[in-house]
Amino acid sequence: xAKMTGAILPGNSSVEFREFEIPTPGYGQVLIQTKASTICGxxxxxxxxxxxxxxxxxxxxxxxxxxxxxxxxxxxxEGLRRFHKGDRVIVYHISGCGVCYDCRRGYAISCTSEHxxxxxxxxDGGMAPYILADEKxxxxxxxxxxxxxxxxxxxGFGTVYEALEKISVCGDDAVLVTGLxxxxxxxxxxxxALGARTLIGMEVSDYRLxxxxxxxxxxxxxxxxxxxxxxxxxxxxKGVEKAVxxxxxxxxxRLAIQATRSWGKIAFVGEGGTVHFEPSPDIIHGQKTIxxxxxxxxxxxxxxxxxxxxxxIHPEALVTHRFPLEQAGEAYRLMAGGNxxxxxxxxx
Numbered sequence: 001x002a003k004m005t006g007a008i009l010p011g012n013s014s015v016e017f018r019e020f021e022i023p024t025p026g027y028g029q030v031l032i033q034t035k036a037s038t039i040c041g042x043x044x045x046x047x048x049x050x051x052x053x054x055x056x057x058x059x060x061x062x063x064x065x066x067x068x069x070x071x072x073x074x075x076x077x078e079g080l081r082r083f084h085k086g087d088r089v090i091v092y093h094i095s096g097c098g099v100c101y102d103c104r105r106g107y108a109i110s111c112t113s114e115h116x117x118x119x120x121x122x123x124d125g126g127m128a129p130y131i132l133a134d135e136k137x138x139x140x141x142x143x144x145x146x147x148x149x150x151x152x153x154x155x156g157f158g159t160v161y162e163a164l165e166k167i168s169v170c171g172d173d174a175v176l177v178t179g180l181x182x183x184x185x186x187x188x189x190x191x192x193a194l195g196a197r198t199l200i201g202m203e204v205s206d207y208r209l210x211x212x213x214x215x216x217x218x219x220x221x222x223x224x225x226x227x228x229x230x231x232x233x234x235x236x237x238k239g240v241e242k243a244v245x246x247x248x249x250x251x252x253x254r255l256a257i258q259a260t261r262s263w264g265k266i267a268f269v270g271e272g273g274t275v276h277f278e279p280s281p282d283i284i285h286g287q288k289t290i291x292x293x294x295x296x297x298x299x300x301x302x303x304x305x306x307x308x309x310x311x312x313i314h315p316e317a318l319v320t321h322r323f324p325l326e327q328a329g330e331a332y333r334l335m336a337g338g339n340x341x342x343x344x345x346x347x348x
């Protein structure tokens with residue numbers, strides 16, 4: 001059997017390389033030559049530093065990392081119905097059972113079956129030259145989008161798009177995004193495309209504030225200590241119509257709630273952490289709604305790809321650093337440190 005090198009995460013803030021057999025696709029499967037695999041904050045939070053995940057976020061030690069892969073099909077198994085050799089594809093990173101209620105709605109992320117396996121978590125992911133995938137988990141990648149674009153759709157951009165659709169961002173809105181890591185930057189980028197007239201970002205990191213400013217993604221950028229006062233000043237004391245928290249920080253989540261006006265909508269996207277607020281003055285009296293939003297569905301991800309082409313948006317614009325696979329250790333260290341935008345591992 002032919003061999004390949006894959007990167008695994010042992011859980012001690014390091015990366016190890018191991019030799020794996022290049023898999024052969026079975027019925028309903030394809031072998032994808034990986035072209036790009038980007039690093040997600042959940043990789044750092046639940047796998048890279050230590051194996052702290054449970055349930056859907058439980059990492060099986062020795063599994064090839066990377067749940068944001070994109071590439072081209074190079075080998076077909078039997079029984080394919082839509083995709084074929086030569087097709088450019090994004091891998092929706094959760095492979096659900098396919099027959100439960102949530103899977104039939106397209107939300108494999110919410111599948112609770114024992115047969116659920118997420119790429120890069122419980123089955124081999126994109127930090128290797130090849131990845132074995134089920135056809136049902138694929139999204140077509142149009143020629144107008146790059147492989148690095150597609151890799152980000154696989155999780156980060158898909159996650160944000162789901163949240164923005166839930167809170168119905170449109171041309172009537174001023175939108176606040178708290179936390180300007182790659183997911184927060186993506187939120188600003190797509191909120192603008194959906195028509196939001198005023199975009200406000202809050203972030204503690206000088207690097208990420210500068211990145212958002214240089215990319216022209218927000219109309220106003222604030223640090224936490226002045227954000228609430230400034231947002232109220234900008235909005236005549238009323239607050240924004242919509243807010244999205246991507247930080248998972250307690251005070252940032254509270255800011256998202258308090259800076260939203262009466263009848264406004266707030267989406268929590270950032271994983272982990274806590275939030276403390278006063279229900280009556282912060283939510284009940286203002287008739288506000290908080291939405292929890294976890295990744296997205298297959299159908300909405302395919303819709304997003306179409307819209308990215310229509311909007312002329314390239315997620316690749318958020319990538320500040322690129323590494324070959326053999327430098328994956330440096331890539332994960334950089335992402336864990338936070339002084340970066342999106343970090344990509346790219347393949348020839």
